[in-house]
Every structure is written in structure tokens, then in C-alpha cells.
Amino acid sequence: MRIGELATGAGVSVRSLRYYEEQGLLKAARSSGGQRHYPDSAVDRVHLIQMLYAAGLTSRTILDLLPCVDANVNTPESRALLRAERSRIDQQIVQLRQARDRLDAVIAHSESPGSGCTRTEAEALAS
Amino acid sequence: MRIGELATGAGVSVRSLRYYEEQGLLKAARSSGGQRHYPDSAVDRVHLIQMLYAAGLTSRTILDLLPCVDANVNTPESRALLRAERSRIDQQIVQLRQARDRLDAVIAHSESPGSGCTRTEAEALAS
DNA sequence: CTAAAACCTGACGTTGACGTGAGAGACAAG
DNA sequence: CTTGTCTCTCACGTCAACGTCAGGTTTTAG
Numbered sequence: 001m002r003i004g005e006l007a008t009g010a011g012v013s014v015r016s017l018r019y020y021e022e023q024g025l026l027k028a029a030r031s032s033g034g035q036r037h038y039p040d041s042a043v044d045r046v047h048l049i050q051m052l053y054a055a056g057l058t059s060r061t062i063l064d065l066l067p068c069v070d071a072n073v074n075t076p077e078s079r080a081l082l083r084a085e086r087s088r089i090d091q092q093i094v095q096l097r098q099a100r101d102r103l104d105a106v107i108a109h110s111e112s113p114g115s116g117c118t119r120t121e122a123e124a125l126a127s
Numbered sequence: 128m129r130i131g132e133l134a135t136g137a138g139v140s141v142r143s144l145r146y147y148e149e150q151g152l153l154k155a156a157r158s159s160g161g162q163r164h165y166p167d168s169a170v171d172r173v174h175l176i177q178m179l180y181a182a183g184l185t186s187r188t189i190l191d192l193l194p195c196v197d198a199n200v201n202t203p204e205s206r207a208l209l210r211a212e213r214s215r216i217d218q219q220i221v222q223l224r225q226a227r228d229r230l231d232a233v234i235a236h237s238e239s240p241g242s243g244c245t246r247t248e249a250e251a252l253a254s
Numbered sequence: 255c256t257a258a259a260a261c262c263t264g265a266c267g268t269t270g271a272c273g274t275g276a277g278a279g280a281c282a283a284g
Numbered sequence: 285c286t287t288g289t290c291t292c293t294c295a296c297g298t299c300a301a302c303g304t305c306a307g308g309t310t311t312t313a314g
Binding site: 016019023 | 274
């Protein structure tokens with residue numbers, strides 16, 4: 001498949017696919033005319049890359065991680081990297097939960113029946 | 128307290144505090160010489176701002192949200208905004224969990240006793 | 255009173271993941 | 285063969301949350 005089709009199929013922009021290749025995350029065969037050609041499996045590959053981006057990993061980290069995911073590499077360094085990123089994601093989840101809980105408190109207050117916004121209520125929430 | 132003290136106390140840079148003020152998130156009294164002066168409560172305020180930043184909110188969104196947190200504003204629009212951001216955070220948590228689970232699978236494989244990196248094992252993981 | 259430390263206002267630099275043309279070549283359809 | 289669509293490679297633009305440097309002022313310690 002060509003780049004446009006892959007972009008549509010994976011739900012990303014053509015620009016992103018070229019960028020992934022530039023970062024070494026996605027390889028492409030080339031036609032005689034220089035156009036990129038991908039196997040069907042590239043769709044899943046792009047989904048994986050997107051998932052890691054969504055988790056806040058950088059291109060560089062993903063580049064280091066992909067060989068582990070492909071199970072081609074299994075060194076002490078790669079295992080440490082995997083655990084480090086997993087731990088980072090865990091912490092991120094904790095932070096998000098805290099923020100969500102905080103918003104929930106505000107929401108609960110704003111939707112409560114006696115939402116008169118008195119000073120004491122406001123101060124209680126701010127604590 | 129002055130800006131340096133607040134920065135140390137809240138664990139952020141002086142530059143960040145000036146930026147928050149520039150964005151309208153943090154007000155400061157001024158001394159006769161023009162220097163910023165904050166009440167003690169500013170430390171908690173900054174922590175709150177940081178929490179929302181950590182949850183991926185933009186300055187603009189935080190600016191819109193802070194009046195709700197202060198319980199000074201309670202309109203249909205503000206409630207919708209609160210719910211929208213809460214929902215966004217929820218989705219973000221889901222995505223992070225997916226990525227984490229994915230990494231866990233890779234980690235489990237890389238640390239399994241028979242981690243010989245055979246083709247079948249690699250293909251099983253890639254699915 | 256004076257020197258050091260902290261603070262002030264601009265204003266340009268940084269980083270990452272793309273967006274957005276420009277200009278030209280490649281390819282399928284009729 | 286030609287037209288339209290897709291693709292190619294530069295290469296500059298963007299946006300957010302600051303970092304950093306410059307040059308000058310204010311406050312504090314001694």
C-alpha cells in the first residue's frame with residue numbers, strides 16, 4: 001500500500017508517516033519512482049507508535065523501545081528502559097487521577113442543589 | 128512573600144510564576160518598587176495550577192476553570208467545561224493504561240526464563 | 255553607605271510533533 | 285497522450301511552557 005492509503009487506514013496524516021520514517025520508527029520500501037510502499041502490517045505498526053506517543057514517549061524513546069517490542073533485542077539496558085517508561089506512565093496515571101478527583105470535587109460542588117457559592121463553601125473547596 | 132520564596136516553596140521556577148501571572152492565572156500585589164508580593168495561600172494556588180498543567184490542560188483552559196474551582200462562577204458553560212475536561216482526563220488515563228499494559232506484556236516476555244527471542248514468540252507479541 | 259542579592263521588564267531561544275505550502279516527478283484512467 | 289491525483293523532497297511556520305541573557309532597579313545585610 002502507498003502512503004495515502006496507510007494514512008487513511010491508520011488515521012494519521014501523511015506528514016506524520018514521513019516524520020516517523022525520518023525518526024527511524026517506520027521503514028518503507030520504495031518503488032522505482034521513489035514512492036513509499038508499505039505492507040499491510042504497517043497499519044498496526046502505526047497504531048503502536050501512536051499509542052506510545054499518546055503515552056507521552058518521545059520519538060527517541062520509542063526508537064529505543066521498538067526493538068524490544070519486536071523482541072529482537074533483550075539486553076539489561078533495554079529492560080531498564082522498559083521498566084523506566086512503565087514507571088513513568090504509572091506516575092502519570094497517578095497525577096491524572098489526582099487532577100480528576102480534584103475536578104470531581106469541583107463538579108460535585110457546582111452541581112449540588114444548594115450551590116449558592118457562599119464564602120465558606122468556596123474556602124472549603126480551596127483547601 | 129516575594130517571588131523567589133514562593134518559587135522555592137512551591138517548587139517551580141521564578142520564570143514560571145511570572146508566566147502564570149502573564150496568563151492571568153496568578154495575581155500579585157506590588158510593592159512601591161514594583162516587586163511582586165504574594166500571600167501564603169499562593170503556594171497552594173501554584174500547586175493547583177501545576178496539577179492542572181500536569182493533567183494536560185492548557186493555560187487558557189486553566190484560566191477558564193479557576194473561577195469554577197474558586198466557586199465564584201457556576202454557569203451552564205462552566206459546568207460543561209468541567210465535565211469536558213474531566214472526560215478528557217478519563218480518556219487519557221485509559222490510553223495510558225493501554226500503553227502500560229502493552230509495555231507490561233513486553234516486559235513479561237523480556238524477563239521470562241525462556242527469553243530466546245524465537246520468531247513465534249516475537250510474532251505473538253506483535254499481535 | 256555600600257555591596258551583594260534578589261527582582262524588574264523585555265525579548266529572543268528551545269523543544270517536539272507535526273502543519274503547510276512550493277515546485278516537480280510518478281502513476282492510473284480514459 | 286494527457287489530465288488529474290498522488291507522491292516526492294526541501295524547508296519554513298506553529299504552539300506551549302517555559303529557559304536564558306541583557307541591562308537596569310530595589311531591597312537587604314553589614
